[in-house]
Amino acid sequence: MSLSDRLDAARARRGDAPRPAQRPTLVDLAETESRDEPAAPLSSRGVPSVGVSSVGEDDTPRFVAVGRDDRVSSSPTEGTEGTEGAEGTEGADAGGSVGDATASDGLDGLREQASEELAERMGNRLTDASLDDAQLLTLARRELAGIIAERAGHLPEATQLALIDDVADEALGLGPLQKLLDDDTVSEIMVNGAGHIYVERAGRIQRTRSVFRSEERLRRVIERIVSRVGRRIDESSPLVDARLPDGSRVNAIIPPLAVGGSALTIRKFAARPLRAADLVELGTLSEQLVPLLYACVQARLNVIVSGGTGSGKTTLLNVLSSFIPADDRVVTIEDAVELQLQQEHVVRLESRPANIEGRGEVTIRDLVRNALRMRPDRIVVGEVRGGEALDMLQAMNTGHDGSLSTVHANSPRDAISRLETLSLMAGMDLPLRAVREQVASAVDVIIQITRLRDGTRRVTSISEVLGMEGETPTMQDIFEFDFAAGVDAEGRFRGSIKPTGIRPRFTDRFDDLGIALDLGIFHLEEAGR
Ligand SMILES: Nc1ncnc2c1ncn2[C@@H]1O[C@H](COP(=O)(O)OP(=O)(O)O)[C@@H](O)[C@H]1O
Numbered sequence: 001m002s003l004s005d006r007l008d009a010a011r012a013r014r015g016d017a018p019r020p021a022q023r024p025t026l027v028d029l030a031e032t033e034s035r036d037e038p039a040a041p042l043s044s045r046g047v048p049s050v051g052v053s054s055v056g057e058d059d060t061p062r063f064v065a066v067g068r069d070d071r072v073s074s075s076p077t078e079g080t081e082g083t084e085g086a087e088g089t090e091g092a093d094a095g096g097s098v099g100d101a102t103a104s105d106g107l108d109g110l111r112e113q114a115s116e117e118l119a120e121r122m123g124n125r126l127t128d129a130s131l132d133d134a135q136l137l138t139l140a141r142r143e144l145a146g147i148i149a150e151r152a153g154h155l156p157e158a159t160q161l162a163l164i165d166d167v168a169d170e171a172l173g174l175g176p177l178q179k180l181l182d183d184d185t186v187s188e189i190m191v192n193g194a195g196h197i198y199v200e201r202a203g204r205i206q207r208t209r210s211v212f213r214s215e216e217r218l219r220r221v222i223e224r225i226v227s228r229v230g231r232r233i234d235e236s237s238p239l240v241d242a243r244l245p246d247g248s249r250v251n252a253i254i255p256p257l258a259v260g261g262s263a264l265t266i267r268k269f270a271a272r273p274l275r276a277a278d279l280v281e282l283g284t285l286s287e288q289l290v291p292l293l294y295a296c297v298q299a300r301l302n303v304i305v306s307g308g309t310g311s312g313k314t315t316l317l318n319v320l321s322s323f324i325p326a327d328d329r330v331v332t333i334e335d336a337v338e339l340q341l342q343q344e345h346v347v348r349l350e351s352r353p354a355n356i357e358g359r360g361e362v363t364i365r366d367l368v369r370n371a372l373r374m375r376p377d378r379i380v381v382g383e384v385r386g387g388e389a390l391d392m393l394q395a396m397n398t399g400h401d402g403s404l405s406t407v408h409a410n411s412p413r414d415a416i417s418r419l420e421t422l423s424l425m426a427g428m429d430l431p432l433r434a435v436r437e438q439v440a441s442a443v444d445v446i447i448q449i450t451r452l453r454d455g456t457r458r459v460t461s462i463s464e465v466l467g468m469e470g471e472t473p474t475m476q477d478i479f480e481f482d483f484a485a486g487v488d489a490e491g492r493f494r495g496s497i498k499p500t501g502i503r504p505r506f507t508d509r510f511d512d513l514g515i516a517l518d519l520g521i522f523h524l525e526e527a528g529r
């Protein structure tokens with residue numbers, strides 16, 4: 001079908017486009033550079049993964065006991081989990097006699113001593129900015145080889161090597177996180193204090209068997225991560241939200257704000273973003289919805305994706321954006337760039353938090369207003385969370401139709417009222433009715449996406465916003481998820497998204513523009529029930 005061909009072609013084009021060419025114009029470039037371009041991406045660092053033995057021998061049994069019951073999902077991926085656990089302890093096993101408490105304690109002591117001595121010998125070279133990660137690692141390993149030979153020369157060579165890996169990884173690398181960052185099946189990493197590391201794989205959250213040996217070590221890794229992106233985290237600024245050089249997003253928050261120990265969340269950047277076909281395969285979209293969404297975007301309808309955190313809004317927005325014709329001028333506006341538009345004529349803008357002195361903040365709202373002066377055909381706002389909602393709605397109402405955005409809401413109706421509330425936050429002193437009218441006339445379609453209990457993300461409804469009836473915005477559902485189909489033995493939802501039988505009014509627009517769409521998809525009986 002021509003749609004997927006178009007997708008492929010567009011993707012091929014985009015693959016050649018150098019990303020850094022599309023820098024924000026408004027943002028002070030010097031600042032952005034220093035924030036955006038530190039050393040090598042975390043995940044491609046040459047830190048050997050054997051040494052991921054922050055799973056200390058002492059800690060492992062304690063964890064296993066708790067971990068089994070504690071796990072968020074006991075999914076089919078448990079097999080993987082087991083393997084990972086084995087890997088996690090491998091480093092430790094390689095470094096000592098298995099199950100021998102005394103020997104393990106000895107090794108822990110050795111690691112401790114070795115890392116202290118390493119810190120001493122390396123001195124301020126450890127923070128020398130002129131050394132890149134690889135040079136630093138080489139230096140550290142050379143020093144460590146000496147230290148280990150002196151203190152543990154009697155141990156088998158494999159053990160010595162494992163010790164070097166361990167200590168180097170802890171001193172310079174990301175400890176137990178490295179392996180998770182390198183693991184492509186992991187899409188999200190969540191650390192809740194030193195003893196609890198969770199990952200998300202294929203939509204499932206699982207607890208890993210890895211741990212940090214202490215809060216202090218976790219803190220060191222967090223500091224290492226945020227300092228690489230030119231930020232700092234300490235008592236005076238105990239939370240950081242940043243983007244890593246490879247595009248992954250990081251949030252860190254430390255005590256006293258994080259009461260149970262430092263928390264770190266890394267949403268890994270998907271090198272290959274999900275496409276329409278992937279969403280169909282994952283069950284997020286049904287096959288018949290793809291041509292509909294394509295037609296909506298082509299017909300310049302204003303579309304809002306609504307959903308909870310992590311429900312897949314940005315991913316779906318990215319897919320919708322891929323349906324924008326190549327010759328449209330698009331300005332994208334995000335808190336942290338995530339969208340990967342495939343078209344050439346795209347200007348990407350990213351907001352900026354205030355610096356340490358509290359200055360230099362550029363908000364999403366500033367960017368939306370600026371974007372209007374950039375002669376865009378369409379504006380894509382990653383997520384509206386504040387007063388920018390009003391500016392965006394005004395833009396949608398004044399010639400920038402075909403704009404796309406997402407909002408955090410639990411239903412299409414909730415999305416409407418959320419947009420109202422956010423618009424009121426713009427502080428323009430508009431009467432509620434006026435704001436409602438803005439919303440009702442700007443938004444054409446709301447796509448609700450939901451992360452269901454079984455871990456899958458599904459489009460659960462598609463609604464058309466019709467306008468106002470008296471004081472209330474009116475809307476009608478065109479497609480709805482069939483929750484009545486229940487769940488199977490494994491707890492998976494059996495249902496799929498089904499037409500309600502209503503033919504949306506916006507199809508008139510398709511006719512006017514000559515956009516072909518099989519209207520049969522709106523009929524109940526042809527939905528193949
Ligand atoms: N349809 C989907 N099926 C499975 N996983 C998805 C889907 N959409 C997104 N994801 C994954 O879920 C995570 C959150 O997706 P994202 O689009 O950023 O959510 P949101 O913008 O709603 O917070 C990402 O790791 C992403 O890879």
Ligand SMILES: [Mg+2]
Nearest residue numbers: 313314315383
């Ligand atoms: Mg998002």
